[in-house]
Amino acid sequence: MATTPLAESSAASGWQRRLANLIQPIVLLLPSGLWLTLLLVAPTLLILELSLIPGFRLGQPAGSYGLGNYLEVFQPVYLQVIGRSLGFAVGTTIVCLLLGFPVAYWIAIKAPKHWRNLLLVGFVLPLWTSSLLRAYAWITILRPSGLLNTVLELFGLPGQSWLNRSPAVLIGLTYSFLPYMVLILYASLEKLDRRLLEAAADLGATPQQSFWKITVPQTLPGIAAGGLLVFIASLGDFVVPELLGGASSMTVSRLIYNQFLGATRNWGLGSSFSMLLILAVSIAIALLLKYGDRSAARS
Amino acid sequence: MPPTNPRKFSRLSPSPRFSVARRRFLQTSAAAVSGIVLSNCARNLSNNTAPSAETSPTADGTTATDSKTLHVFSWANYTDDELLKNFKDQTGISVVVDTFDSNETMLAKMQAGGGRAYSIIFPSDYMVEQMIELNMLMPLDRSRLKGIDGLMPKWQNPVYDANNAHSVPAVWGTTGLIFDPQRVQEKVRGWDYVWNNVDSLSRRLTMINDVREVFGATLQYLGYSLNSTKPAEIEEAYNKLLEIKPAIAAFMTNGWEDQLASGDLQISMAYSQDAIVLMEESPNLQYIVPESGSSLWTDTMVIPKSAPNPDAAYEWINFMLEPENSAKLVERLKFATPNEAAFNRLSPEVKNNENLFPPQAILDKCEGIAPVPQDIADLYDRFWTQLTST
CATH class of the missing domain: 3.40.190.10 (Periplasmic binding protein-like II)
Structure with a gap:
């Protein structure tokens, strides 16, 4: 008998706790949930629907559903465009890694401690200006009578004509996304366990051995994350290829723009390209989640 | 088709008109989420020929609802500050000009419902024809247009719009x-x-x-x-x-x-x-x-069916047709006018510029x-x- 009130009160508080447990996540997740649903899920579904209507054009009667748009994607000329986009993205990722790793390594490990933040800020500084401006800056540098050729001429070297060709796109993309790579690699290198390096040195490992057997494996998650970020960003970038790529470097993002707002409007085809781009990026992320984590766990 | 300033990417910069587009976008998305419209969304888009012919723009909360503001959607270099100032002095209407750099971009924006603030648009010839077919343009009331008879004979009855029923030629x-x-x-x-x-x-x-x-x-x-x-x-x-x-x-x-x-x-x-x-x-x-x-090519002035302020639009067209205003604008901005009365008032230097007014053999x-x-x-x-x- 004496225990009943106690049991009752605990039952009540248990019910309250359960309610709180229920409400808390809803309140916390509601803003982001709404945001994602309205601005990510719904538009994506809309694009998915458009992509399933062959030849859909704004203002004209829509045809019936079909896979025509996706079949059209497999024309050689479009496959070439997709291949070129992937090439740019992979190329940018590799160049960013090769350029970014030594920089991040130097800032995180070799540079004097009180300088590190300043150096990082210096590296991130270009991100404060609009990507459009930076692309225009590269036009001034790369054009035939531009800065690059003036300098090359000064040293008696042959002039380059990279503007409006693939090299210009690769340069522009690398310049745009290198800071992200450096930031992520820095974060990862900063946490490097130095005691392992000392132990390796004690046990007779050469600097080269300890770099490949200790430093690189420990920063592998950072390399994967940085690489993926650069890959995704450069795969979808529109401004750089549009401004620096010229007439013969069509990429998927430019193609999508042209289908929606350019001279040849075919929203259906543009949507199917968008869906394929989303798919490609999703696969890349899935791969990272699967293999990125495993390598992190191993190290 | 023609000019714009080098701001090729002006559409990327934030501007007031984007808020309208975004609101519209949110409405569409919200409807989509509730599952009512999603299955028909693409069809709705494709049937949205006259973006707001049936709904009142005021109810939609656009920024251009007061009668003292006129929103103009134009190619770059067709208006200047002096013109807008003179127009305001004469009519009391202040003008906001937004520019586009291709007919297709303009059309896509109008069709998606992002252009409801505009009462005057400057589409090119073939685009006028397309917009008439899409039932997007208001037929012009000839009795409210002053000076349209001053156009060169060639533009009195253009192929893209018989008798200028929906459009007034502005630049060629x-x-x-x-x-x-x-x-x-x-x-x-x-x-x-x-x-x-x-x-x-x-x-x-x-x-x-x-x-x-x-x-x-x-x-x-x-x-x-x-x-x-x-x-x-x-x-x-x-x-x-x-x-x-x-x-x-x-x-x-x-x-x-x-x-x-x-x-x-x-x-x-x-x-x-x-x-x-x-x-x-x-x-x-x-x-x-x-x-x-x-x-x-000919770029024209039209009034879309969705125009929130057609009265001001007529004032604008009449102001632009007025030979004195038109001639002064041409002297300043150097474009070819189809307005004979204005052409006659131009200085010989501009009149004889063969790039502006090519000889008949080339035409x-x-x-x-x-x-x-x-x-x-x-x-x-x-x-x-x-x-x-x-």
Whole structure:
């Protein structure tokens, strides 16, 4: 008998706790949930629907559903465009890694401690200006009578004509996304366990051995994350290829723009390209989640 | 089709009109989420021919609801501060001008419902025809238009809009080649030069970023009509264009100006309007209409059915038609006016500028771009995508 009130009160508080447990996540997740649903899920579904209507054009009667748009994607000329986009993205990722790793390594490990933040800020500084401006800056540098050729001429070297060709796109993309790579690699290198390096040195490992057997494996998650970020960003970038790529470097993002707002409007085809781009990026992320984590766990 | 300033990406910058688009977008998305519209969304979009003919724009909360503001959607360089000031002094209506750089961009925006604030738009000839077909334009009340009889006879009854029932011609021009005579190998008379000098031009030629202009010029070069609807001729033009692909730096309507003036580019295909603006700064440049002919374009003023302020729109059109205002504007901005009364008031220097007002012999070789049947338009589009993708 004496225990009943106690049991009752605990039952009540248990019910309250359960309610709180229920409400808390809803309140916390509601803003982001709404945001994602309205601005990510719904538009994506809309694009998915458009992509399933062959030849859909704004203002004209829509045809019936079909896979025509996706079949059209497999024309050689479009496959070439997709291949070129992937090439740019992979190329940018590799160049960013090769350029970014030594920089991040130097800032995180070799540079004097009180300088590190300043150096990082210096590296991130270009991100404060609009990507459009930076692309225009590269036009001034790369054009035939531009800065690059003036300098090359000064040293008696042959002039380059990279503007409006693939090299210009690769340069522009690398310049745009290198800071992200450096930031992520820095974060990862900063946490490097130095005691392992000392132990390796004690046990007779050469600097080269300890770099490949200790430093690189420990920063592998950072390399994967940085690489993926650069890959995704450069795969979808529109401004750089549009401004620096010229007439013969069509990429998927430019193609999508042209289908929606350019001279040849075919929203259906543009949507199917968008869906394929989303798919490609999703696969890349899935791969990272699967293999990125495993390598992190191993190290 | 014609001019814009080099702000090619102005649409990327935030501007008041985007808030309208975003609101519309949110509405659509919200409806989509609730599952009511999703299955029909694409169809709704495609049937949305007159964006807001049936709904009152005021109910939609656009920014242009008061009668003392007029929102104008125009190509760049067709208005200036002085014009807007004079208009305000005379009518008490303040004008907000937003610019677009292609007819297609403008149309897409209007169709998506993002252009409800505008009471005046400046579409080109073929786009007027398309917008009439889409039931987007308000028929003009002739009794409210003063001075429309002052138009040159050629523009009294244009092919794209019989008797100017929906549009008032505002600016016209040609499409041609601009270059520095000192930097080219031989005298440039037309497209011959480009096909004969592909090697030396190596990525130093730009062409307008417009399928019909580029194919039209090539078709004329081959001796066909700019408005060819024969698939064999269009394919021939495509193959001909592939030959000069190595010479093309980029397809750009604007943005070539600096590089042409500095010699990084040798030749640019351009609208006469843009060429004339640049030649004011760089008199060493020369503009020609190719001897095989070119397109002759007209940009017009129209009132969309969704116009929140048609009264102010009529005031604007009448103000622009007024010979004195029009002549002064032409003197300042250097464009070709179809308004005879205004033309007569121009200074001899402007009147005799053959780039602005080409002699009849050249005009005879020019054709206006006319809409083509949908299957032919698709064919043009397919070849254009292939040309720009390879």
